[in-house]
Amino acid sequence: MDKQKTITIEELLTKVKTYNQSSEDLELIKKAYDYAYEHHLGEKRKTGEDFIEHPLQVAYILTDIKADTETICASLLHDVYDNAKEIEEELGHVFPKEVVSLVAGLQSINRLSFDMTSSDKIRLQRKIFVGLCEDVRVIIMKLASRLHNMRTLWALSIEKQKSIALETQEILIPIANRLGMSKMKGELEDLCLRYLKPDAYFSIVEQLNRSKEERDREVKNMMDHVSSILNEANITHEIKGRSKSIYGIYKKLDKGKKFSDIYDILALRVFVNTEEECYRVLGIIHAKYKPLPKRFKDYIAMPKTNLYQSLHTTVFGEDGLLYEIQIRTYEMDEVAERGIASHWAYKENNANNVSKLMKNVMEQKLQFYRSLIELQKEEITDEEFVNSVKNDYFKENVYVFTPDGDVVELPIGSTPIDFAYRVHSDIGDKMVGALVNNNIVPLNYELKDNDIVKINTNKSSTGPNYEWLMIAKTNQARNKIRAFFNKVDKEVYLKKGEDLLKEELRRKKISITDFLKEENLKGLFSYLKIDSLEELYISIGNNKITIASIISYLLNENDVKKEIILKKTQNHLVASPSVKSDILVPGIDEIKVNVAYCCKPIPGDDIVGYITKGDGITVHRSSCPNVKDLEERVIDVYWNAETKNKYPCGLWIQAAKKDDILLSILKVASNNGISVQNMQTVSYTDYNLLDLTVLAEHKEKLVKFENEVRALPDVFEIQRGMK
Numbered sequence: 244m245d246k247q248k249t250i251t252i253e254e255l256l257t258k259v260k261t262y263n264q265s266s267e268d269l270e271l272i273k274k275a276y277d278y279a280y281e282h283h284l285g286e287k288r289k290t291g292e293d294f295i296e297h298p299l300q301v302a303y304i305l306t307d308i309k310a311d312t313e314t315i316c317a318s319l320l321h322d323v324y325d326n327a328k329e330i331e332e333e334l335g336h337v338f339p340k341e342v343v344s345l346v347a348g349l350q351s352i353n354r355l356s357f358d359m360t361s362s363d364k365i366r367l368q369r370k371i372f373v374g375l376c377e378d379v380r381v382i383i384m385k386l387a388s389r390l391h392n393m394r395t396l397w398a399l400s401i402e403k404q405k406s407i408a409l410e411t412q413e414i415l416i417p418i419a420n421r422l423g424m425s426k427m428k429g430e431l432e433d434l435c436l437r438y439l440k441p442d443a444y445f446s447i448v449e450q451l452n453r454s455k456e457e458r459d460r461e462v463k464n465m466m467d468h469v470s471s472i473l474n475e476a477n478i479t480h481e482i483k484g485r486s487k488s489i490y491g492i493y494k495k496l497d498k499g500k501k502f503s504d505i506y507d508i509l510a511l512r513v514f515v516n517t518e519e520e521c522y523r524v525l526g527i528i529h530a531k532y533k534p535l536p537k538r539f540k541d542y543i544a545m546p547k548t549n550l551y552q553s554l555h556t557t558v559f560g561e562d563g564l565l566y567e568i569q570i571r572t573y574e575m576d577e578v579a580e581r582g583i584a585s586h587w588a589y590k591e592n593n594a595n596n597v598s599k600l601m602k603n604v605m606e607q608k609l610q611f612y613r614s615l616i617e618l619q620k621e622e623i624t625d626e627e628f629v630n631s632v633k634n635d636y637f638k639e640n641v642y643v644f645t646p647d648g649d650v651v652e653l654p655i656g657s658t659p660i661d662f663a664y665r666v667h668s669d670i671g672d673k674m675v676g677a678l679v680n681n682n683i684v685p686l687n688y689e690l691k692d693n694d695i696v697k698i699n700t701n702k703s704s705t706g707p708n709y710e711w712l713m714i715a716k717t718n719q720a721r722n723k724i725r726a727f728f729n730k731v732d733k734e735v736y737l738k739k740g741e742d743l744l745k746e747e748l749r750r751k752k753i754s755i756t757d758f759l760k761e762e763n764l765k766g767l768f769s770y771l772k773i774d775s776l777e778e779l780y781i782s783i784g785n786n787k788i789t790i791a792s793i794i795s796y797l798l799n800e801n802d803v804k805k806e807i808i809l810k811k812t813q814n815h816l817v818a819s820p821s822v823k824s825d826i827l828v829p830g831i832d833e834i835k836v837n838v839a840y841c842c843k844p845i846p847g848d849d850i851v852g853y854i855t856k857g858d859g860i861t862v863h864r865s866s867c868p869n870v871k872d873l874e875e876r877v878i879d880v881y882w883n884a885e886t887k888n889k890y891p892c893g894l895w896i897q898a899a900k901k902d903d904i905l906l907s908i909l910k911v912a913s914n915n916g917i918s919v920q921n922m923q924t925v926s927y928t929d930y931n932l933l934d935l936t937v938l939a940e941h942k943e944k945l946v947k948f949e950n951e952v953r954a955l956p957d958v959f960e961i962q963r964g965m966k
Contacts, residue, residue: 278323289398297388297391308383314383330343330346383424416435435490462510478520485567517572522554539555552575554570556570646696659688707728710930735784751798824886825882828880845942845945860880890938892963896932896935911951915947917945934964
């Protein structure tokens, strides 16, 4: 077993002082340690150590990336309490709000339980894990905590070792890679290999140890020669030998290479002060040593997606041996080794002049997370959030550029519409066209790696078009387009309803001033089961409330009561028995049940019930945006498996501009027992958009109908509508 060197608070503070000499900060760290020490007194880890050793080790790991004071304090306190409420109540009286927030954030993700049974679930859980972290420092603390736990994994059972190692490999290591934290990522990869495939791990270790002395001698000889020719050129530099990670060697062996063929085991890394010197060093080395063809990589001019920058080349060095040489500046090395955390080092040491590179690194790293957090704030359901993170992230991506050279990451198949909404909602809403590589492209153009995309906007633009929903590939863009139309529809209905009501009041010679009196509106709202004048106007505009019923109420209240009761009775007699028998509400027998117009659920859909104010339960599809964030009034409801009734459903079909396409769709509908109740056609330059309302008795039949329509040669896409 591997015993770890114990850490004391004095050693931790000494390490912190190497980059932060603030006595106030050091006192706060000591205060956090004392608090944690007292709380954990008497507790032991599985290794037999005092429990305080774990938070101390985590904090010490974080000093290697020059973590700020709040993060160090939070890492010392992260195991003190088990839930957010305790953290806020107890720590909030003693420590700054920022420290408490970081501790609470780490606790929230520590409670996640992961299912490693399928790659789809793993990708989704990885994304949700990130989505819960509003502060990237929480993720970095989690990585440091897991690193120390992996170093002491020997103390657990073999089953537990493999479970934790698999979770680390599938969830945490890809995130460390996204953050560019290669040093931490490399150690985690080696440790995971040790516990998941111990035979392969120790076989590589044995082969490395057997050749270590000879390898060290060869690397030292090459370092001396390279340093000598750089000194002759008067280039200030530093050279280090670089060890190939055990996991990196395993990956090459796993692809069929022999150990003797892995030539980048012999590797050097050259550090210089400027980017210009990087290219000078490359030229000098190539002049002296013959480069291996197709092994040169310029990651300075074209950084990796995690903003890694370096020059890579492989040359035939001394004695004809192959050496991989990496050339980079010291700042580039900070980014390569520490990723997003490298920002701390430059913030501490160069507070008034943070380099543009560091700013870009921080911005590009956080772009990925900001997209998620922004997505969580959109008015979408949990199901839509899950679909978004599953479809838009951690799948095959393309990397395109803004005109300023900033990198934007998008899924393969994305269009300028997706690009515009990824940059900013306002850009998407005001977009009137796009240029890719200085050429005008259609909005359904599929973006490719290295495209330079410019979005043309117009402040007077009325907003996106409905057909954009058919063109956009990312759920993020679709959700923002839907949000725009929901807002526009609301404003249109509001204006329309207000105009219609005021016109009718004038025609009936009813004073608008009298109508707007508080006592009058209060009574009217009570009868109509609404809460505000705005809701009244919107309900008139979208025909949910008739002006006739309002006028009748104003002229004769008793008649209105009879009219409303009669109307409800008629609705009950016609619609309620069917809905009541088709939709089951557990534990409730006598209650009115309505099917929501906005999302039009049909049997087979996942559904929820929304408890309305005085009008029973309205049943929505689980993915309907109108029941987002309404947990207190949402209940479980179920379709009756015996139902045979047909329900209306909205479909959008994008098809070629051909006269016989509708006939083909109607034929498919007839063959599937689907009735087309209503249809509207919107004509565009290259295609028609058909808005259909159909009657279907079950989702399975609807899906079969959709698939057969989609297979028609002149149909481009079909999807269910939602308003």
